[in-house]
Amino acid sequence: MSKIIKAQNEKFLKLLCIIKKIAETTVQRRKNSKRGRPRKFSLFQIIACLVYKVKRGIASFRELEYRINQDTEFKKSIGLEKSPDYSYIAKLAAKIEEDLLQAIRDVLIAEINPDVSITIVDSTPLRSSKQDKEAKIGIHVTIGFYKGYKLHLLCTGKEEVIPLFWILTTANKHDSTQEELLYRAWNYNSKILLADAGYDCNRWFDIANRLEIKFVAGVNRRNMRNEENVKNRFRAENIKFLGTEEGKKLYKLRMKIEKLFSKLKGEYNLENIRLRGFKSYKRHTDWILITFLFEQFLRKLEGKKFSFAYEWNQ
Incomplete structure (x- = not known):
């Protein structure tokens, strides 16, 4: 011991x-x-x-x-x-x-220097105390209705899965309203951005086209009557691309952000139902992600490969 x-x-x-x-x-x-x-x-x-x-x-x-x-x-x-x-x-x-928090994050990402050619965007629910008056009611595909917040995250999608930028909102904010993540991907010179069906809307595809980013999103079938009659050209091209072998292989990389959320919640206690108030939850998530970046920089200096395994399993 x-x-x-x-x-x-x-x-x-x-x-x-x-x-x-x-x-x-x-x-x-x-x-x-x-x-x-x-x-x-x-x-x-x-x-x-x-x-x-x-x-x-x-x-x-x-x-x-x-x-x-x-x-x-x-x-x-x-x-x-x-x-x-x-x-x-x-x-x-x-x-x-x-x-200084943004500067610290930027210095860490510059030191880690991850491959940003492929990035991923997604959100995860963060339940809060029932007595939290600032929290809102949201819905998630796996846990249903919940009270709390939502972490919207942009990360790299190749060998290393490194958080690049994040936004904390109340749980009632829809994923597709966080276009800033798309612009941040462009700032990092990302060539491909992957997302789930929650981001499948005309606005995201139009912005991605203007920024010259290949945007690959899951198909939101509730947002269309018929796949063959999709009016937006970029959404229609995305549906066809997802049907190809290349599209299927590329879209599988999106699961890496889900594994990252799992690690942050399981090892770092990202979801903390004891917290009350937006500021408290934001501070909690900010320092967890900054700590994660510190540890990934240390791993890189030690020559260790990125791993989703919890610290006690490595």
Whole structure:
């Protein structure tokens, strides 16, 4: 048992080295002319605390403060004598999320440098507390009606399945309303975008054509009377393409995003019914995905292949 604990601690220490490198790179890239007293805690220390919160499955900042103060090895590894006050961590976390989270994500993706020629877009339901007044009622094909939120995600679709961009909405928002994911795929110079039948609408095909992206979506039969009389030329071409061997083989890659959602929910506790409020759920999902990117960068540096297996099965 002691060997297992030691191995886990060594892995986490390596992860902290990655966090420090990314934090320093982010600070160097950010132009900041503000002057004043030096910060009591560095960007590295705060990000390390937030990743520690994800990895230890800690629910609140009060608990995080308590657990950090109990973990002498973690405090020593990031240069802390005592944990910041829970309210101070919350304040700094909000500041990072507002000003630096996108930059941190971009630096991580640039360092991982995944193949973005094929990308996938999809959403997954995130149930919340029944007492959450900000959550809405939505419907999903497997769980039916539920109260909560929805994570809309764009990821790569080849050897490595890396999250590129994500949006959290309430559960009542339809997948096809999140066109920003299509534009983000274009920003990453993606050539092919895969999606399920929820995105099979004229608007997505028209935008994809203007952006010169090959958009391959499952056929939404409830959105048409007859496949042979589809008026939109691009949708009609998509239906024919899905009937070919090449189309069938390509569309199977879409299942990779479903496996990614499964890993995030099973290993990282992405769906947390204890959370209340949109901001709380957004913070929860943001730091889980950032932590996932940190770990994928570490795997790449170690020369390990991408895997959907849970950490304890690798």
